[in-house]
Amino acid sequence: MMARASHDHQNKAGAFFMATLVMWAVSVFFEILFNKRTELVWILSGFCFYQLANWVVRNWVSRDPLCVNTCVSLFHSSITSASVVLILVNQWLTNGSHEIFEHSRLFGGTWPWAYQALCFSCGYFAYDQWDMLRFRLYGGWIPSILLHHLILLVCFTLALYRNVTINYLILTLICELHSIFLHARKVRRMAGVRDAKSRIVKAEWVLNWVTFVLARFASHILITVKLIKDAPKFGKGVELPLALFGMAGMNLLNIFLGMDLFNAYRREIYTQKNSHKHGE
Secondary structure (H helix, E strand, O other): OHHHHHHHHHHHHHHHHHHHHHHHHHHHHHHHHOOOOHHHHHHHHHHHHHHHHHHHHHHHOOOOHHHHHHHHHHHHHHHHHHHHHHHHHHHHHHHHHHHHOOHHHHHOOOOOOHHHHHHHHHHHHHHHHHHHHHHOOOOOOOOHHHHHHHHHHHHHHHHHHHOOOHHHHHHHHHHHHHHHHHHHHHHHHHOOOOOOOOHHHHHHHHHHHHHHHHHHHHHHHHHHHHHHHOHHHOOOOOHHHHHHHHHHHHHHHHHHHHHHHHHHHHHHHHHHHHHHHHHO
């Protein structure tokens, strides 16, 4: 009975998130076709690009849906991290560090290639949401990964429609540096590399924790603090409430992710110790 109830809840969650994804897609197509927002075609390009990557991995690497999804996610994290770093370095060299974090630049400005990068990443999150719903790569009554993607799709798309806070959102994507090692760990375990005492695994865990703390947890906290500090400069629009809501959701999900990461680390070390005991 419990398994059946859990399956029913999973179906309801899947139906809800699929409905939101369809509404999002209709909205994007409406903006492109009827409002002539051709710059939003980059969203479709991102979706098609990562769907193509999915096809390549499925045909040449593995047919396991979870493995395929993880490999494409690792690919996205690498591309997005490199894009964000290049955008920030370019701005740093061109305008200096002070101007990068000015409210007027973060709110109303758009760094070169920042709009396209955000569109492309938005396309990925739509692709990933579709892939996880299609193959049921989620669990729980309220799947945190689907909720995470929904929050990002709403915040990213509204910002792209209104062409505001683009640079703020680029800063939030610094967390993809951590996602590289998060996905790399999954791929490594799928490949059967699970020796917790090996140098590769130890180095991976160090990088996993360092990037989690700096690139994800601390960076999102600092962005939230910046939003609160600059609140009077936002005016009376919906941008500030939406930004604060989005960051509150991200920070909460980061806490849950940190707990999951700690449990995974403890479980991996504990399993290794137990295997050595049995070996003796």
